Amino acid sequence: NVKSVIDNIILQVRTRAADIGMCGLYITDDRITETDMSIGHSRDCASFITLASKALPKYRAIMGPFQWPVWVCIVVIYL
Numbered sequence: 001n002v003k004s005v006i007d008n009i010i011l012q013v014r015t016r017a018a019d020i021g022m023c024g025l026y027i028t029d030d031r032i033t034e035t036d037m038s039i040g041h042s043r044d045c046a047s048f049i050t051l052a053s054k055a056l057p058k059y060r061a062i063m064g065p066f067q068w069p070v071w072v073c074i075v076v077i078y079l
Helices: 005-014 029-034 068-078
Strands: 019-023 049-052
Touching: 005 019, 005 029
Parallel strands: none
Antiparallel strands: none
16 A cells, blocks of 8 residues: 555655645545545645754744745746
């Protein structure tokens, strides 16, 4: 029984191995009732999992894994 990337991301967040998971996924009834997720705004094929930094304020913790030049590159690539 091989789990999909999406199932593994949900498992990582559910078991608190990761604080947040991001990826492109199909929203199903099971996923919408079992998880908290934001409303999708675009389609993408990238995914990553990271622990949120405890040293940063919560609103900046999502940006903790990368420095600002990396985020600029990611935004430019996806535009």
